Amino acid sequence: MGAAVAVARRPDLWATAATTYVRVLPTGWWRRAPFVPVPSRPYAAFRRETMYGSAGRGLAPSEAVAYLEWCRRARAMAR
DSSP states (O other): OHHHHHHHTOGGGHHHHHHHHHHTSOTTGGGSTTOSOOOOHHHHHHHHHHHHSOTTOOOOHHHHHHHHHHHHHHHHHHO
């Protein structure tokens, strides 16, 4: 929840956050319970494991903002 608040305070990152969120959704998420657009648990655990070395740690708000800033720069460089 803290990451969402941190991003909400940064309107310049809203489009990047929305795009990034849509990209991590599993294909056909609407066909499987819980019928809400959330990344799969195994994918989220994998991302935490590769970032922190443990799947048990959550994303800090400052890290979420830094990641979205990196995504925005990377997409701009790719264009």
